[in-house]
Amino acid sequence: MSTNSHPRFVSANTNRYHPFHKAFKHTFFYILLFCFVNNSYSQWADSMVVEASDIRFQKAIGKQTLFTSAPKNEVKDADIYKLPYKQTPGHYLPHQLPSKLVERDCFLEFALKNSADTAISVCFIPGSYCRLITLFKAQIDNIPGTLIRLPDSLINDDRNNGVKRIHLLPHEKAVFFSRFNFVRTNVNSLIPRLIMDDYLKQWTTLQRERDGMLYVFTYTVSGVLLFMIFYSLAVYIQSRNKEFVFYAGYTFLTCSLLFLKSYFDTTANWFNFFYEEYLDFMIMTASVVVYQIFMRKFTNSKEVYPLLDKILRYFNILLICASIVFSVVYFFTDWYIMLNIMENAIKQLFFVTGVVFIAYSIKKKNPLLNYLAAGNFSLIFLSVISYIIILTGWKLVQKDPTSIFNRALFYYEFGLVLELGFFLSGLAFKNRRDIIERVKERERLKLENERKEFDKQMAVMAAKQEERNRISADMHDELGSGVTAIRLMSEIMKSRLKGDVVPELEKISNSANELLGKMNTIIWTMKSSNDTLESLIAYIRAHAIEYFDSTPIECRVQLPALIPQAEVSGEKRRNIFLSIKEALNNAMKHSQASQIQIIISTNDKLLMIKICDNGVGIDADKLRRFGNGLSNMRRRMESIDGSFKIESKIEAEKNCVLTFEAPI
Template identity: 80%
Template sequence: MTSKSHPRFVSANATRRHPYYKVIKHTFFYILLLGLACNSYAQWADSNIVDVAAIRYQKAIGKHSLFTAQPKQQIPDADIFNLPYKQNPGNYLPHDLPGKLIERDCFLQFMLKNTDDTAITVCFIPGSFCRKVTLFKANPDNIAGTFAHMPDSLTTDERYDGVKQITVQPHETATYFCRFNFVRTNINSLIPRIIRHDYLEQWGIAQRNRDSLLDVFTYTVSGVLLFMIFYSLAVYIQSRNKEFIFYAGYTFLTCSLLFLKSYLNYSATPFNYFYEEYLDFMIMTGSVVLYQIFMRKFINSREQYPLLDKFLHFFSLLLIGASIVFSIVYFLTDKYIMLNIMENFIIKQVFFLTGMFFIIYSIKKKNTLLNYLAAGNAALIIFAVISYIIIITGWKLVENNITSIFNRALFYYEIGLVLELGFFLSGLAYKNRRDIIERVKERERLKLENERKEFDKQMAVMAAKQEERNRISADMHDELGSGVTAIRLMSEIMKSRLKGEVVPELEKISNSANELLGKMNTIIWTMKSSNDTLESLIAYIRAHAIEYFDSTPIECKVQLPALIPQAEVSGEKRRNIFLSIKEALNNAMKHSQASQIQIIISTSDKWLMIKVSDNGVGIDADKLRRFGNGLSNMRRRMESIDGSFKIESELNCVLTFEAPL
C-alpha cells in the first residue's frame, strides 16, 4: 500500500483543508492579477500620456498607444473599452502590415493631456489608407462611466481627408479610443500620429513632397505614353491598321495607371481607396490583355506563329477569367488575403511565365522583329521583378534614406516600361522599314509585271501588224503587181503592133504603168517585215540609186560603211527615209544639171547619216522658192521619225539626212 492510500495520511490531509479553500484561493489569485494589471496599466498610462502642449509640429504615438484587432462588425461600440488591448509594436510601414489585420476591425487606445492654460486642438490620424475612423473619449479615472462617442461633426477636418480633430481642454487628461479598418491594399500603414492643428497643411504638403522626384518621373513617363496614344491613333487614321487601336488602348490604360498613382498619392478619398483596392489591378489586367491582342495582330501570329498565337490567346482568356473572379471576391466579400494572393502570387506569376515564354520563343525563332519585342519584354520583366521584390519584402536599396526614389517599387516598374517602349519603337521602325522595302519590291514587281504584259501586248499587236503587212504586201504583189505588169506588157505589145506610129496616150499608159509598178514595189518593200533591218534599207537605197541613174548621163557613186550594225528599222521609218532620198535623187536628176552624184552612207550605234551631193549648179533662192515644197516634204518626213534634214552647201549642193536607229 502506498503512502497516499494510508488512512492516517488521508485523515490528516482532510483536517487541514477547509471546504471553501479552493474558492478563496482562486478569488485571491484573480484579485492579485487584477491588481497587478491595474498597477501595470497605471504605470503604462503614467509613462505614455502624450502632452499635446509639448508637441510643436507632430508626433508619432505608436509606442504610446495600445492596439487590438477583432473580427469585423462583431464588436459593438459600447464594448470597445473592454477589449484586450496590448502594447502597440510601434509602426507598421507600407508592405509590412500583416494581412490578417486588414481583414479585421482595428482599435487603438491612447491618452492625451494638456498642461497648458488654454485649450489645444490637434489632429489625429491612425495611419495611411484607414477608413471608417471613429473616435471615443473617456475619463481615465472612470472609463466605463464616461465612455462616449465623439461626433463626426466635431472631429472631421475638411482640410485633409482621413484626419480627425481632437480638442483637449486646459489641464485635461483624457483616454481616447479609435475604431477603424484598413483599405484592402498592401501599401497601407499603421502609424498613429498627433499633428498640431495649425501645422496640418504643412504636414500634408510634406507628405506629398516625400515622393516629389518620383512624381516628376511618373508624370514624364505618363507624357511619353500620352504621346504614344496620339501616335497610335494617327497611324490608325492614316493606314487603318487596327492593331494600333489596341496599342492606343494599352498605352491609355498604362498612362492612366501611372498618372492616377502619382496624382492621388496617398489621398484619403473614397475614389483613391477604390482605386488602390480594385481599379488599379483591373486597369493593369486590361492593359495586358490589350497588349497581347495588339502583339498578336502586330506580328501576324495567327499565320506566322500559330503556337505563340494560341498561347497568347489562352493567356488573354485566363486574365479575363481571373479578373471576373477577382471582381466577385472584391464586391461580394470582405476578404483581402485572397485578393492579395490572386494579384501578387498568381496573376503576376502568370505575367512572368508568359513573358518568359515569349522571350524564349522569340529567341528560338531568330526573327529580328520578335527579338526587338522580346528585348522589351525582358527589360520590363527584370524591372518588374525588382519592383515586385520591393513590394513583397520591403527591400530598401538605400537604407539611410527611406524616402529615396530608389526605394520605390513604382520607379523600377516605370523604368521597365520606358525600356519596353524604346525597344518597341525600335521594332516598329524596323517593321516600317521592312514594310517599305517589301512595298517597293512589290510595286517594282507589279510594275515589271505590267510592263511585261504591256510588252507582250505590244508584241502581239506588232506581230499582228507585221502579219497584216505581209499579207497586204503579198496581195499587192500577187494581185496588183500582176495586173500592173499586164497593163505594161499590153501597152508594149500595142506599141510594137503600131510599127513605129506614136500614140501619146499609149506612151502615157506605159510610163504610168512603169511608175505605178515602181511605187508599188516600194510599198511592198516597206510593208514586208523581213525587210525591217538597216542592212535591207541601205541595200535598197543603193539598188534604187544605181538603177535610177543607170540609163542617164549622170554618174552615180554610192559609198557604204565598212560595217553595218545589226539594227532593226521599222517599215514606217524605212519608208520615210527612202522616200526622202528618192525625192533628193529626183530633184538632182531634174534640176542640178550635174554629171556626178555621190551618196555617202555612214552609221553608228545610234544614228544613220546619208549625204547626197552633186557637182551641179547648186540651189539658189529662186529655185528654193520654186522647189520648196519638195524640200519641206523631205524635212517633214525626217522630223516625223525624230530625224533631221539640212542643206549644208548651196554650191555643189550637199543634202544631209540623219535618223536615229
C-alpha cells in the same frame, strides 16, 4: 464577447463544488480582479501615458500604444476595453502589415494626459488607408463605468485617409480606444500618430513634399504617354491601322494608372480606397491585355508568327478569366488574403508572358520583334527591382531614405519610359520597312503595268504588222499581177504594130512600169521582214544602181564596213527611201552631172546618207523650180525626227551635196 477574453481578467471555470465553495471562489476572483485592474491601469500613469502638452509638432506613439484585432463585427462597442491588447513592435510600414489584419477589425488603446493649464486639441491618425475609424474615451481609474464613444469628428483632409480630433481639458488624463478597418491593399500601414491640431495642414504638406520628385517624374511620364495617345490616334486616322487604336488604349490605361496613383496618393475618399483595392489592378490587367492585342496586330503574328499569336491569345483569355474571378471575390466577399494571392498570381502570369515573348523573339531574330522584346525586357527587369524594393524595403541610397531612387514606383515608371523608347524605335523600323515595301510594290505595279502596256502595244503592232503583211501580199498577188499584165500587153501591142508608134500605148507602158515600181516600194515598206537597217541600206543601193543603170550618169554607192543590228519601222523606211528617191530623181533631171556618189554611214544612234554629184549645183533661182521636191524631202525627214541639208560648192568633183540624217 465576455470578459474572459481580456488578459487582465481571470475567469472561473464552471465546476461541481458546493455552492458555498463556489461563492467563495467568485468573491476571491473579483477581489483579485479589482486589484489587478487597478494595478494594470496604474501602469498607464507610470510609463505608457503620452504627455500631450509636450508635443510641439507631431509624435509617433506606436511604442506607447496597445493593439489587438478581432473578427469583423463580433465585438460590441461596450466590450471594446475587454479585448486582449498587447504591445506592438511600434508600427507596421507599408507592405509589412500582416495580411490577416486586413480581414479583421483592428483596435488600438492608448492613454493621454494634459499637464498644461489650458486645453489642448490633438489629431489622431492610426495609419494610412484606414477607414470606419471610431474613438472611445474613458477615465483610467474607471474604464467600464466611464467608457463613451466620441462624436464622429472626422477631418476630411485632402491628403490623409482619416483623422480624429481629441480634446483634452487642463490636467486631464484619459485612456482612448480606437476601432478601424484597413483598406484591402498592401500599401496600408499602422503608424499611430498624434499631430497638433494647428499643424495638421503643414504636416500633410510635408508628407506630400517627401515624394515631390517622384510626383514630378510621374506627371512627366504621364504627359509623355498622353502625347503618345494623340500620336497613335493621329496615325490611325491617317493610315487606318487598327493596331494604333490598341496602342492608344494601352497608353491611356497606363497613363490613367500612373496619374491617379500620384494624384490621389493617400487621399481620404471612397474613390481612392476603391482605386487602391480594385481599380488600379484592373487597369493594369486591362493594359496588359490590350498591349498583347496590340503586339499581335503590330507584328501581324496571325499570319507571320502563328505560334506566338496562339500563345498570346491564350494568355489573354487566361488573364480575362482571372480578372473576372478576382472581381467576383472582391465584390461578393470580404477576403483580402485570397485577393492578394490572386493578384500576385496574375502578376506572375504577366512575368511569364513577357519572358515567353522575349524568348520567342530572340529565337526568331526578327528586328521588329527584337525591338518589342527589348522594351518588354526593360519593363520586366525594372518591375522586378520595384517588386524587390516593395518586399524587402531595400534602399539604394542609404544616406537619403526619401530619395526617388529608393521608391519602387520610380523603377516601374522608368521601365515604361524605356519600353516606350524601344517601341518608337520599332515603329520607325516598321515604317521604314513599310515604305521600302510600298516603293517596291509601286515599282512592281509600275513594271507590271508597263509590261501589260508593252504587251498591249506589241499585240497592236503585231496586229498591224499582220494586216500590213496581208495587204502587201494582196497587193503583190492581185494588183501586182494585174499591173504586170497591163505592161506585158502593152509591150505585145507595140511589137505587133511593127514600128508604128502609138503615143498612148507608150504612155500606158510607162505608167504601168512606174506604177509597178511604186507598188513594189509600198510592198517593201509594208513587209515586217524588211524592218531592219540592213534591208533599208540594201534597198537604197539596189534602187540607185538600177535607176542609173541605163543612163550616162555613173553611180557609185559607198556602204559602211559594219551595219549595226537595228530595227527601222516601215514608216521610217518609207520616208527615208522616198526622200532618197526624190533626190536621185532631181539629180537625174536637173544636175547635168556625169557622176553621182551615195555615201552611207551609220553608228549606234544615227543613219547618215550623203548624195554628191559633179553637176551644175543649185542656186537660188533653180531652187524655185524644184522647191516643192526639196520641201517634200525636208518634210519627210522632219516627220521621223530627222534632218535634211543642202550644200552647193564649186569643187573639183562635188558641186552639190544633199545630206539626210535620221535616228535609228
